[in-house]
Every structure is written in structure tokens, then in C-alpha cells.
Amino acid sequence: MSSAARSRRNPLATPAALDRLVERRDDEVWLAERTRADDARFLVLDTEQRVLAARDGARLELLTAVQRARLLPEARPCLLGAADGLHYFFLGADAGAATALAESLDARWAGLRELGMNLDPLGAGLCAYAKGLAHWQAATRHCGRCGAPLTLLAAGHRGACGSCGALHFPRTDPAVIVIVEHDGACLLGRQAGWPEKRYSTLAGFVEPGETLEQAVRREVAEEAGVEVLDCDYHSSQPWPFPGSLMLGFTATAAGRDIRLADGELEDARWFTAAEIVAALRAGELGLSPSISVSYRLIEHWLAGRGVDLAAELAALPS
Numbered sequence: 001m002s003s004a005a006r007s008r009r010n011p012l013a014t015p016a017a018l019d020r021l022v023e024r025r026d027d028e029v030w031l032a033e034r035t036r037a038d039d040a041r042f043l044v045l046d047t048e049q050r051v052l053a054a055r056d057g058a059r060l061e062l063l064t065a066v067q068r069a070r071l072l073p074e075a076r077p078c079l080l081g082a083a084d085g086l087h088y089f090f091l092g093a094d095a096g097a098a099t100a101l102a103e104s105l106d107a108r109w110a111g112l113r114e115l116g117m118n119l120d121p122l123g124a125g126l127c128a129y130a131k132g133l134a135h136w137q138a139a140t141r142h143c144g145r146c147g148a149p150l151t152l153l154a155a156g157h158r159g160a161c162g163s164c165g166a167l168h169f170p171r172t173d174p175a176v177i178v179i180v181e182h183d184g185a186c187l188l189g190r191q192a193g194w195p196e197k198r199y200s201t202l203a204g205f206v207e208p209g210e211t212l213e214q215a216v217r218r219e220v221a222e223e224a225g226v227e228v229l230d231c232d233y234h235s236s237q238p239w240p241f242p243g244s245l246m247l248g249f250t251a252t253a254a255g256r257d258i259r260l261a262d263g264e265l266e267d268a269r270w271f272t273a274a275e276i277v278a279a280l281r282a283g284e285l286g287l288s289p290s291i292s293v294s295y296r297l298i299e300h301w302l303a304g305r306g307v308d309l310a311a312e313l314a315a316l317p318s
Contacts, residue, residue: 003234010235012240014128018088039086040087042077042091045130057114063091071105072097078134078137116128117290125238133156136170140159143168146164174247177249178251179298184272199269201297203294212249220253222262225261226256227255232249277312281312
């Protein structure tokens with residue numbers, strides 16, 4: 001399987017079917033027409049960047065143009081794109097409007113971590129896209145050069161400073177995440193604040209001037225004291241918590257000596273595939289949630305050793 005195919009399998013990525021319509025973002029006449037059209041749909045976020053969803057959490061509660069005009073007439077629509085004959089936008093709702101909106105539609109507000117695996121790929125991808133864009137908008141209200149207020153343009157995708165003329169664009173912070181192997185075992189670690197018994201692959205942000213491969217080596221050395229010999233790209237995943245892009249890697253280590261160097265991890269261990277299976281069955285190990293690329297990396301590593309992770313988890317007592 002190619003890295004592109006693996007990335008398409010990762011949750012929260014907008015599917016190829018979504019046309020982001022970049023060339024239309026500055027066409028105010030076209031945008032105004034589209035927001036009033038029957039094929040317009042509006043995803044709504046509250047001030048905590050939770051998503052308006054159906055009560056059962058299995059689908060988004062998208063507003064039509066008529067509902068938007070009645071329920072959120074003052075909210076500025078931001079273009080997400082088009083797919084399957086519909087044009088998608090997102091709206092922000094303040095606290096008062098959010099409460100009234102959920103009540104009037106018999107809907108509820110839910111976080112993306114909760115919804116992500118219940119939604120179809122388009123719905124999950126739209127949520128991740130909207131959440132990342134909304135976070136950037138909320139965090140970039142003033143010009144970083146002169147401090148003057150910014151005006152949002154390009155259907156919410158560009159900020160313009162009316163004082164010094166600087167332009168600001170949505171940013172994504174790259175982070176590497178890696179499953180490290182040595183002689184039939186993989187390296188997993190846990191942070192103190194995680195749920196009990198949960199272990200995950202190691203991760204960290206890319207620093208200025210680094211290649212991705214250098215970031216992999218540095219992060220593994222900093223967190224676990226393990227030397228990485230080589231690494232290969234696996235796949236990527238948008239991770240809007242609040243605005244990262246996870247770049248997944250597989251890697252090989254020079255040895256198994258672990259030294260928790262920077263205090264970020266509470267523990268780190270080497271696990272063989274058989275040990276992971278046995279610990280899962282005994283209830284002694286919890287892995288990353290299936291919404292994450294960390295899960296996909298562990299799944300990929302186990303599959304190479306004849307273990308079907310999804311089947312193992314499905315067989316566990318609920």
C-alpha cells in the first residue's frame with residue numbers, strides 16, 4: 001500500500017471528493033449567491049469549537065440556507081468546498097446562539113474526538129478542516145507585525161492588516177509521530193496524564209531548520225534516550241487539536257537501552273507483537289484511540305507480524 005493510500009485511510013483527512021474551490025474564495029458575488037442557494041450546507045461550531053451534531057452523534061446537524069438565515073443570520077460563513085453536489089461552509093455560534101440552536105433543532109454539541117470515528121469520511125474531514133480554520137481565526141485576531149486588528153478575507157482563509165498591510169494565512173504546525181522497532185519489538189511510551197495503562201507511539205513537533213527525519217531522531221532521543229538509525233515515511237493526518245499535521249514514520253533503533261531523558265514520558269517499554277496481544281487480552285494495556293495515526297502505526301506494525309489489531313480489539317469483552 002502506498003503512503004498516499006495509507007493517508008486516505010487515516011481519520012479526519014478531507015477526502016479527495018472535496019473540491020476546496022480555492023479560486024472562488026475572493027469572489028464575493030459568487031459566495032453570496034452560494035450561501036443563499038438550495039445546495040448550501042452549513043457546519044456550525046460553538047465558542048469551544050464543538051460541532052453541532054445529531055443526538056446520536058452519528059451525523060452532523062448541517063443547516064440549510066433557509067435555516068441559516070433564520071437561526072444564525074449574523075454569522076459570517078467561511079467556505080470549505082464542494083462535494084456530491086453540495087457547497088459546504090462553516091459558521092461560528094456564540095454561547096447564547098449555541099444554546100438556542102441546539103434546542104431548536106433537538107441537536108447537541110460534541111467534540112471531534114468523540115464524533116470522529118462515528119462520522120462518514122466527508123463529515124469527519126469537514127469537521128477537522130473547519131475546526132483547524134476556526135482555531136486559526138480565533139488565535140489570529142491581530143497583526144503579528146504591528147498589533148492592529150485583522151480583517152478576514154478570502155472566505156475566512158486570509159487575514160489582512162489595515163494598518164501595515166501585512167497578510168496572514170492559516171498555519172499548520174508539523175509534528176512527527178513514529179513507531180520505532182528493534183529486533184522484533186516496538187517502542188511505546190505513556191504520559192502521566194493519559195488514561196491508565198495507555199501506551200502510544202512517540203511524537204513531537206518539528207523545529208525550525210530540521211528535516212522530518214532529523215525531528216524523528218531528536219524526539220526519540222529526547223523522550224526515550226533511544227538512538228534511531230533510519231526511518232521511513234508512513235502517512236499523514238490532520239490533527240486539529242488545535243492545529244497540527246501529524247507526519248507518521250516507521251523507524252529502526254540501534255539498541256533497546258531506554259533513558260527517559262526530558263521528563264515528558266512517565267514510562268517507555270519495548271513490546272513484541274505477542275506481548276501486545278497478551279496484554280490487550282489481559283486488560284493490562286490500552287492503545288491509542290482508533291481516530292489517531294498512532295493507532296494506524298501500531299496496526300501497521302502488528303499486521304507485518306501477522307496480528308489483526310482491529311480483530312483483537314473487537315474480541316475483547318466490552
